[in-house]
Amino acid sequence: EDKVVQSPLSLVVHEGDTVTLNCSYEVTNFRSLLWYKQEKKAPTFLFMLTSSGIEKKSGRLSSILDKKELFSILNITATQTGDSAVYLCASRDSNYQLIWGAGTKLIIKP
Amino acid sequence: DVKVTQSSRYLVKRTGEKVFLECVQDMDHENMFWYRQDPGLGLRLIYFSYDVKMKEKGDIPEGYSVSREKKERFSLILESASTNQTSMYLCASSLFGLAVTGELFFGEGSRLTVL
Numbered sequence: 001e002d003k004v005v006q007s008p009l010s011l012v013v014h015e016g017d018t019v020t021l022n023c024s025y026e027v028t029n030f031r032s033l034l035w036y037k038q039e040k041k042a043p044t045f046l047f048m049l050t051s052s053g054i055e056k057k058s059g060r061l062s063s064i065l066d067k068k069e070l071f072s073i074l075n076i077t078a079t080q081t082g083d084s085a086v087y088l089c090a091s092r093d094s095n096y097q098l099i100w101g102a103g104t105k106l107i108i109k110p
Numbered sequence: 111d112v113k114v115t116q117s118s119r120y121l122v123k124r125t126g127e128k129v130f131l132e133c134v135q136d137m138d139h140e141n142m143f144w145y146r147q148d149p150g151l152g153l154r155l156i157y158f159s160y161d162v163k164m165k166e167k168g169d170i171p172e173g174y175s176v177s178r179e180k181k182e183r184f185s186l187i188l189e190s191a192s193t194n195q196t197s198m199y200l201c202a203s204s205l206f207g208l209a210v211t212g213e214l215f216f217g218e219g220s221r222l223t224v225l
Contacts, residue, residue, distance in 0.1 A: 004152065034213075042114070042200070042216035088153070098214075100152030 006101035024071040029094030036088040116217035129188040133201030142184035147198040191224045
């Protein structure tokens with residue numbers, strides 16, 4: 001059965017710290033991996049990764065995919081309280097359906 | 111900006127009641143989706159639609175039905191609500207097949223409580 005597992009489930013850090021969120025996947029005929037940020041509202045798209053080893057970057061956020069070891073990481077540097085959210089990872093299979101992880105709840109303490 | 115609007119943000123219903131959750135998108139997207147989100151679980155796909163009057167079952171369609179009479183509107187129907195349908199319901203839309211951009215645009219969610 002296809003699955004996506006995120007770790008840790010929750011994380012509390014201080015403002016200014018760097019965090020790394022993990023997403024491992026077992027998906028038949030993998031196509032891509034997506035990251036979303038969910039504050040107390042609609043999830044918003046962060047990154048889509050399709051190729052191994054190519055970092056995607058947006059400001060203080062970056063992400064990379066390892067298709068050999070079947071995982072992705074999301075890094076956030078110099079964290080701010082506005083980064084507090086649930087970070088969702090999803091993997092797309094050959095039928096273009098998304099399999100979602102349970103999310104990592106990130107809390108940034110001032 | 112793409113906007114996906116879910117008309118009811120919070121609902122409280124009684125067991126056995128019929129529940130309608132409405133979702134409207136304003137970007138002429140072909141694909142629309144209904145998910146439910148529960149603590150500790152990933153988003154689970156209930157139904158999706160890739161065209162008007164077309165619908166496909168997702169992973170957990172039991173107890174739900176959908177309607178897509180117009181391209182911009184996708185409704186989720188609980189014919190007889192049960193307590194295990196208490197959840198956050200998220201609507202999403204996307205352009206073409208997901209392979210094109212990968213991006214789903216989500217509404218802000220409808221939190222349903224069934225007593």
